Amino acid sequence: MKRWLSSFLVLVLIAVIGIVVFVSSGLYRIGAATPHWPLTESLLHTLRERSIERHAQGVAVPPLDERQMVLKGAAAYDEMCVVCHLAPGMQPTPVHTGLYPQPPKLAEHGIEPKTAFWVVKHGIKMTGMPAWGETHGDEELWNIVAFLDKLPEMSPQEYQDIVAQASSAGGGHGHGTSGHTHGAAAGQGQGSAPASGNRQQHPQE
Numbered sequence: 001m002k003r004w005l006s007s008f009l010v011l012v013l014i015a016v017i018g019i020v021v022f023v024s025s026g027l028y029r030i031g032a033a034t035p036h037w038p039l040t041e042s043l044l045h046t047l048r049e050r051s052i053e054r055h056a057q058g059v060a061v062p063p064l065d066e067r068q069m070v071l072k073g074a075a076a077y078d079e080m081c082v083v084c085h086l087a088p089g090m091q092p093t094p095v096h097t098g099l100y101p102q103p104p105k106l107a108e109h110g111i112e113p114k115t116a117f118w119v120v121k122h123g124i125k126m127t128g129m130p131a132w133g134e135t136h137g138d139e140e141l142w143n144i145v146a147f148l149d150k151l152p153e154m155s156p157q158e159y160q161d162i163v164a165q166a167s168s169a170g171g172g173h174g175h176g177t178s179g180h181t182h183g184a185a186a187g188q189g190q191g192s193a194p195a196s197g198n199r200q201q202h203p204q205e
């Protein structure tokens with residue numbers, strides 16, 4: 001029994017030394033164009049899915065059908081998310097194509113509001129998905145979730161229309177004077193330049 005235990009400990013020690021040597025050797029290919037091994041990929045996938053599921057459990061979802069919420073969410077989505085998550089009928093952007101893992105096309109599959117809210121607020125480590133809760137209040141994030149709820153049903157034309165309508169209505173970001181002190185309104189204003197650039201990229205098909 002004792003001999004078994006000491007050989008086991010020696011093996012563990014060798015494994016730990018091996019890991020330390022490998023990590024410090026620089027041999028690992030960190031480049032985003034080299035995919036993970038299928039095993040690593042599936043471990044990370046499970047880790048992410050289970051973590052989000054568990055943490056999103058306690059999120060209380062407010063009513064999401066109010067038109068104003070969806071409109072504000074549309075403007076915010078077009079400014080902050082499109083470069084990675086694309087929009088109905090839109091050609092992939094270089095950012096979408098180059099990221100690993102690749103951001104999902106949110107117009108192509110629905111996502112539960114609880115989960116969406118948690119992910120949008122907290123982001124996902126080591127993926128490029130930002131924690132928008134660092135710069136935006138819950139109310140703004142719920143507007144985006146309300147919009148995401150409608151997005152999979154939208155045609156390219158409907159998407160263009162709702163974004164145009166949102167920006168002519170002040171985009172819901174016009175409320176820079178209404179006590180949004182975190183600077184998000186200003187940040188979103190600047191964001192409109194690349195977003196409208198993107199919009200030109202997607203043909204009206």
Ligand code: HEC
Nearest residue numbers: 080081084101102103104116119120124127128129130144
């Ligand atoms: C810089 C790129 C980038 C931007 C900008 C970005 N995301 Fe993401 N997002 C990602 C990536 C990458 C993932 C996927 C991570 C993964 O596969 O684990 C992701 C995942 C998500 C998910 C989870 C999807 C699912 O099916 O699990 C949601 C929801 C989401 N993002 C919403 C948003 C919203 C809303 C915005 C804008 C406010 C946004 N993202 C902006 C890169 C981005």
